[in-house]
Amino acid sequence: MTQSAVSKQISQLEVLLRNPLFTRVRRRLQLTPAGSIYQAEVRDILNQVDMASRYVLTYGGETHVLTIGAQPTFASAWLIPRLNSFMSAYPDIQLRVRSETWPFDLMQQKIDISLFFGHGTLPGALCEALFEAEVVPVCAPNYLPWGRVSSLQALSEQVLIQCATRPEAWHDYFSRQQFQSDRSYTGPRFDTFTMCARAAESGCGIALTPRMLVERELNEGRLVIPWSYVSPSDGAYYVAYAEHAAQEPKIKHFVAWILQQAQERRRNDAILSASMKKSTD
Numbered sequence: 001m002t003q004s005a006v007s008k009q010i011s012q013l014e015v016l017l018r019n020p021l022f023t024r025v026r027r028r029l030q031l032t033p034a035g036s037i038y039q040a041e042v043r044d045i046l047n048q049v050d051m052a053s054r055y056v057l058t059y060g061g062e063t064h065v066l067t068i069g070a071q072p073t074f075a076s077a078w079l080i081p082r083l084n085s086f087m088s089a090y091p092d093i094q095l096r097v098r099s100e101t102w103p104f105d106l107m108q109q110k111i112d113i114s115l116f117f118g119h120g121t122l123p124g125a126l127c128e129a130l131f132e133a134e135v136v137p138v139c140a141p142n143y144l145p146w147g148r149v150s151s152l153q154a155l156s157e158q159v160l161i162q163c164a165t166r167p168e169a170w171h172d173y174f175s176r177q178q179f180q181s182d183r184s185y186t187g188p189r190f191d192t193f194t195m196c197a198r199a200a201e202s203g204c205g206i207a208l209t210p211r212m213l214v215e216r217e218l219n220e221g222r223l224v225i226p227w228s229y230v231s232p233s234d235g236a237y238y239v240a241y242a243e244h245a246a247q248e249p250k251i252k253h254f255v256a257w258i259l260q261q262a263q264e265r266r267r268n269d270a271i272l273s274a275s276m277k278k279s280t281d
Contacts, residue, residue, distance in 0.1 A: 064250045065094045070115040071165075072099040073193035074237065077213040079115065086257050093250050101165055101191055113254055114240040125240040128255065130262035131269070132233035133210035135173065138223040140203045147224040155227050156181035159205030162189040163196050169208045173231050197223065212265070237262075 001009070014021050021035035031039060070079055075097060083095065098111070120127045137155065141147050149155045152174065160170050160183060171184035190196045193209045200207035201222050211230070217223040239258050241251050 064092060065096055066112050066250045066254060067096045067098065067110065068113045068115065068254075069098050069100060069111040071101060071117060071192075073197075073213050074115060074117070075099050076194060077216070082261055086254065089257070090250075090253050093253065112241065112245065112248075112251055115237065115258075116240065117237050118235050120236070120238050122238075122240045124242060126243050126246060127238045127240045128259065130237040130239055130258065131212075131265050132236045133212055134233055135169065135208055135231040136211045136214075136225050137173070137206050137208050137227050138197065138214055138218070139200050139206040139226050141221060141224050143200075143203050143206070144226055148226045152177060152179040152181075152227070155206070156183050160184070160187040161196050161199050161205045161207040162187050163193055163208070164189055164191045165193075166208075172234065173208055173229075176231055177229055 010021065017034070017038070019034040019038075020032050021038060022029045023032050024030075068079075076099075080097070083097075087093075087095065114122060114125065115130075116122065117133065120129060139147075139158075144158075149158065156174065156179070162185065163169060167185070170181070170187075174181045174184055187205060188199065190199060193207075193213050196207040197209055197214050197217060199205065201217060206226060208231075210233075211218070214223055218225070239255055241255060245251050
């Protein structure tokens with residue numbers, strides 16, 4: 001557009017808004033207070049239009065976009081390391097992975113697939129169980145002498161790292177062993193299991209986390225289990241999708257794939273449990 005065309009558009013906009021948007025100061029244009037307010041409001045709208053346009057551009061030819069919502073630690077520790085096999089099997093499906101601490105609402109947040117921990121209920125969705133998640137305490141190898149505590153009392157006296165999404169975790173862990181501690185809710189608090197695990201790895205205390213989410217750290221020796229009791233899961237991980245979209249190919253393919261991944265996970269867990277039981281016997 002030419003300079004005169006721009007000036008005309010601005011004049012028409014100012015007439016429409018009944019407020020001047022610019023003022024000339026020393027031969028330069030500056031925003032008026034009304035112009036600054038309008039700029040801030042319009043910028044968000046234009047950014048949203050830009051994002052929507054780029055998102056629509058991903059739909060082309062045989063390409064289909066699959067939007068997945070997952071809780072942060074589950075996404076980074078379990079889902080993402082396995083996604084390459086899905087991408088290799090279905091190259092025409094373009095993945096978009098989002099993370100939130102709390103389960104995604106499929107309808108409100110325009111998610112195709114939601115992966116969450118809970119009890120199998122999500123508004124407007126079909127939910128299929130993947131696996132449970134046993135909970136263990138973890139800490140840095142040098143945090144404790146010999147990397148272990150001698151008793152539940154000794155464990156309760158350590159710095160207990162708290163996860164904001166599971167505020168009852170330590171209380172439940174002790175209660176299942178018929179032990180009462182007045183320090184179950186005391187300790188540094190972090191939003192996600194990833195943050196809790198990093199804090200434990202850095203020597204900040206002992207974190208209580210699903211074992212499946214720290215397997216790499218345990219295998220590499222960056223974390224150890226200081227007390228051998230494994231707490232049963234108080235829920236399970238689920239894959240959820242809208243009932244009306246159940247027959248969409250991209251959703252059918254992903255659900256079938258992740259259910260297969262979950263089956264392999266359960267089989268590996270059974271082998272591990274049998275091995276641990278045999279070594280104990």
